[in-house]
Amino acid sequence: MSQLLEIRDLRVSMGAQPILEGVSLDVPEGGIVTVLGSNGVGKTTLMRAISGIYKVTGGDIRLDGKPINGLRSDEIVRLGICQAPEGRQIFSNMTVLENLKLGAGPRTGRAYEEDLERIVGLFPRLQERFTQKAGSLSGGEQQMLCVGRALMGRPRLLLMDEPSLGLAPKLVRQIFDLVAAIREAGTAILLVEQNAKAALRVADQAYVMESGRIVLQGPAAELAEDPRIRAAYLGGHVH
Amino acid sequence: MGAHFRGFSMFDAFFVQQLVNGFSVGLVYALIAIGFTLIFGVLNVVNFAHGEVYMVGAYAGVVLITAFAPPLIAVVLFVMAVGAVAGFGLERLAFKPFRRFQDEASLKSKAMREATLLSSLAVSIVVREIVEKLFGGAMRPVPFEAQLTEPIQVGDLSFSTGQFVIFGAAVAMFAGLQFLLYRTRIGLSIRAVANNPLGAKYVGINTDRTIIATFVVGSVMGAVAGILVALYYGSVFPHMGFAPGVKAFVAMVMGGLSSIPGAVICAIFLGLSEAVATEFLAQGWSELIAYGFLLLTLIFFPTGLFGGARDRV
Structure with missing residues (x-):
């Protein structure tokens, strides 16, 4: 499979503090890749660097x-x-529909209507809330809006940063079903998660980060069996 | 009894006349407050040079009138162009240099806010001094033919053409801005940046260009307000932006800092209160009103009378 996204030796610093110290990873066309790691190892920094929010230092x-x-x-x-x-x-003071419209970027008319229909198909709840302020939605609905807004941009690569954070278990399952459905539609996904078990189940390829570096990588199914992963991230219990 | 009644009604007409004048003054504050509030809503910083944009707009218009005596509409269009250039230049000069750090913390940080308070104040002082050097510090009368001071008598009340023009301009600007913010793409982007600058980046909004657009729109409004008020009062002077700028600032704070309708309502309320206050206070004391309102607002309504969880801008 050809690589859609290739990251080589990525370095990001905040002032004098290095956050990413040489991260390399690949996301193939139409694949799901997950990056695991505990809090503060630089996963969100990685995502922000890819999106151009943070400046790359190397x-x-x-x-x-x-x-x-x-x-x-x-x-x-x-x-x-x-x-x-x-x-x-999300834009909490703006309506749900305005949030989605902002996600569509410059596309209007026919193309926009089609995308909106597609997103509403994925998240019927959002349509009921079109005219409501986004800030008034429940946490799960806000997460749906967040993903829906990103999908309105017709991405080839969707970056998802902790989509399951703070959601009830039932909603977490929905989110991961959604990840699979988005891939089915042809969009590649780079998924950052603390819920390692669910992430490994849905991903093809997985990377493990520790203090700004990739320390382990391989097919998700293999990593799920790796004793080091089981000890560090899957623990005795599932969360 | 009859005489008493007539006396009362004469006081009434005078009082109503005061209200009319106060309303006009309030509209002047509102015209300035709209641009002020728009820029605050997006950047979360006070643009202290807004009063100077207003002054520059007035001078630009008066210079054009003195040279060519064109029709009012041409003057307004010219002043709009000057306002747009002024807004663009102001943003590049006083605000852009403090936006180098683009992460969310710096975007709304205190340091950035305080730095641009001072840089916009610096620009305002320099611009005021330049105008003073070029045109002198004294009041400069607007050519008489161009003044909007023709009286219009309605019963016991007297209006002037300027009051109607300012009222029309205030309505047009407010409606135009609402249209821009709620019906156009750039307006959607402006509101998005105001609501969540980081989120705006994630949906692919060019935040830099959106901020420039905000300054251009806000400054066009400020400049047009300047020329209309100059034509209404009949003169311009380098410090003309200061007092109404302070009043507009108070109206913005009273309105909840980032609510344009709130700022407009509070500006009119402020103008009316000042007019009514001249009934009870000596002329010099009416300045007390604005600062008194500012204090009361900050003590009792820290989020403004119309603040809270509403849409920014």
């Missing part, structure tokens, strides 16, 4: 082999990388 991010580091966040969205970010970052 290394390379390539989309279809063309370097994209140094581009502005809006240029990266135009190239087909959309993100459902950590903390959702």
Whole structure:
């Protein structure tokens, strides 16, 4: 499979503090790749660097082999990388429909209507709430809006940062079903998760991060059996 | 009894006249407050140079009128263009340099806010001094033919053409801005950046360009307000932006900092209160009203009278 996204030796610093110290990973066309790791190892920094929110201090991010580091966040969205970010970052004072419209970018008319229909098909709940302020939605609905808004941009690669954070177990299952459904529609996904078990079940490929570096990588099914992973991230119990 | 009644009604007409004048003054504050509040809503910073944009708009218009005496509409269009350039330049000069750090913390950080308070204040002082050097510090009368001071008598009340023009302009600007914010793409982007600058980046909004657009729109409004008020009062002077700028600032705070309708209502309320206050207070004391309202608002309504969980801008 050809690589959609290639990251080589990526370095990001906040002031003098290095956060990413040489991260390399690949996301193939139409694949699901997950990055696991505990809090504060740099997963969100990685996602923000890909989206052009944080400046890259070294290394390379390539989309279809063309370097994209140094581009502005809006240029990266135009190239087909959309993100459902950590903390959702929805527009809480604006309506649900306005949030989705913003996700669509410059597309209007026919193309926009089609996308909206597609998103409403995935999240029927959102349609009932179209005219409501996004901030008045429940946590699960906000997460759906966040993912729906990112999908309105017709991404080739969807970045999902902790989509299950703070959601009830039933909703977590829904989110992971959704991840599989999005891939079925042809969109590649890079998924950052603390819920390692669910992430490994849905992903093809997995990377484990520790303090700014990739320490382990391999097919998700193999990593799920790896004793080190089981000890560190899957624990004795499922959460 | 009859005489008493007539006396009362004469006081009444005078009082109503005061209200009319106060309403006009309130509209002047509102015209300035709209642009002020728009920029605050998006950047979360006070643009202290807004009063100078208003002053520059007035001077630009008066210079054009003195040279060519064009029709009012041409003057307004010219002043709009000057306002747009002023807004663009102001943003590049006083605000952009403090936006180098694009993460969410810096975007709304205190340091950035305080830095741009001072940089916009600096720009405002420099611009005011330049205008003073070029045109002198004294009041400069607007050519008489261009003044909007023609009296219009309605019963016991007297209006002037300027009051109607300012009222029309205030309605048009407010409606135009609501249309821009709620019906156009750039307006949607402006509201998105105001609501969540980081989220705006994630949906692919060019936040830099959106901020410039906000400054351009806000400054066009400020500049147009300046020329209309100059034509209404009949003169311009380098410090003309200061007092109404302070009043507009108070109206913005009273309105909840980022609510344009709130700022407009509070601006009119402020103008009316000042007019009524001249009934009871000596002229010099009416300045007390704005600062008194500011204090009362900050003490009793820290989020403003119309603040809280409403849409920013």
